[in-house]
Amino acid sequence: MKILRIITSMNPEGGGPCQGIRNSIPALQKLGVTNEVVSFDDPGADFLKHDSFKIHAIGQPKGPWLHQPxxxxxLLENLPHYDAAIIHGLWLYHGYAVNKAMKALSGKNIRLPKVYVMPHGMLDPYFQKAPGRKLKALRNVLYWKFIESKVINNADGVLFTCQEELLLARQTFSPYRPKKELNVGYGIQAPPAYTTAMDDAFKAACPQLSGSYILFLSRIHDKKGVDILINAYIALNKDNKLPTLVIAGPGLDTPYGKEMAELAQGNTIIFAGMLTGNAKWGAFYGSEAFILPSHQENFGIAVxxxxxxxKxxxxSNQVNIWREIKEGNGGIVxxxxxxGANKMLKQWLNMSNEQKIEMGLNAQKIYETKFSSEKAAVQLLNRIK
Structure with missing residues (x-):
């Protein structure tokens, strides 16, 4: 089987969807499935040089719609070469383009792939209700009426990373009539085994850190609940006896990021910037726990x-895999x-070391049984065959 992934960019700074593709493809390759990607990237971009699969980088797009002529x-030339095509993400030109190309090809006597859409949480009602998104919400209603509803409803199916995402998607727009709603799961590759080089790389990226720490690793964005995390930490750390809070990820240079840096001043809070490779894994392995009080998280690869x-x-219970984590006692929700942020931190701080270690081992079991890339690959393949 040969699958085409259509995505606006494979730049890792863009977050979840491109990382999800990179997690999924190696596991599918072991099952004999070939994957290729078409993206709106500069063919000479450095971040494209390390992938083992074919990426057709057709050049950077223009404008907020990311139009790439x-x-x-x-697509007209290449779609017939694939068994399935998956559109990753919504609200941009690439979904419209696939729908238009499929219509143009459908009248010809050629074999065409099945087309699926993977929204990656972009049908979550949060985005229509969040404060500060009124204009974007209105834009989405209009865009849904004229373009996106056709992309969704004409596809052979819509792929969801978990059952919570599937159920939430039904609440947001109308007409919403997908031919199939498919919970295909999501997974990550097993992390590399711990090495001292990881610890060294993290210490080099975060030289001011000493002692134990709790790790936040995600974009510094109001959707991620960074403000409530910092406020909760400050409220509980009046005697400066808590583990350091390490906030890692891009976004410190934004207005919100600068506001968070100012809010954190005078406290044992370190902003580590974006961590990759050994530094990222060193941050995970060395932490007491991972924290993400997000207001909306479709899956949460970093989780x-x-x-x-x-760990x-x-x-928060707005991370869509919270049910699996709570049921398996792999974390605090x-x-x-x-x-809620105050309660989570307080509960963690009141736990014994033995309880913390046990909860971390439970979390690892949940990953192995529900969220490994191998399990997700089998589930995806079974759903789209």
């Missing part, structure tokens, strides 16, 4: 990466509010 001609490293996860 080369995509439709490329599962922490679990795979046998308990402290998360509360509301995505200031009170």
């Amino acid at each position: 080369e995509l439709i001609p490329w 599962v990466e922490a679990m795979a490293c046998a 308990a996860v402290i998360i 509360e509301d995505d509010t200031q009170q």
Whole structure:
């Protein structure tokens, strides 16, 4: 079987979807499935040089819609070479282009791939209700009416990373009539085994750190609940006896990021910037626990990466895999509010070392049984065959 992934960019700074593709493809290759990617990237981009699978980088797009005029001609020529095509993400030109190309090809006597859409949480009602998104929400309603509803409803199926995402997607837009709703799961590759080089790399990236720490690793963005995390930490750390809070990820140079840096001043809070490679794994392995009080998280790759490293996860119930984590006692789950963040941190701090270690081992078991890339690959293949 040969699958084409269509995504706007494979730049790892873009977050989840491109990392999900990179996690999925090696496991599918072991099952005899070939994957290729078409993206709106500069063919000479450094981040494209390390992937083992074929990426057709057709050049950077223009404008907020990410319009790339080369995509439709490329699709018209190449779509018949694949058994399935998966559109990753919504609201941009690539979904429209695939729908238009499939319509143009459907009248010809040629074999065409099945087309699936993977929203990656972009049908979550949060984005229509969140404060500060009123204009974007109105734009989405109009875009849904004229373009995106056709992309979704004309596809052979919509792929979801977990059951929570599937159920939430039904609440947001109308008409919503997908031919199939398929919970294909999601997974990550097993983390590399711990080495001292990882520890060294993390210490080099975070030289001011000493002692134990709790790790936040994600974009510094208001959606991630960084403000309520910092406020909860400050409220509980009046005597400066808590583990250091390490906040790692891009976004410190944004207005929100600068506001968070100012809020954290005078406290044992370190902003480590974006961590990759050994530095990232060193941060996971060396942490007491991972924390993410997000207001919306479709899956949370970093959450599962922490679990795979046998770390308990402290998360809000807006991270869509919270049910699996709570049922397996692999972490602490509360509301995505200031009170919820306070309760999560307080509960963790009141646990014994033995309880913390046990919760981390539980988290690792949940990863192995539910969120490994091998299990997700089998599930995806069974759903789209």
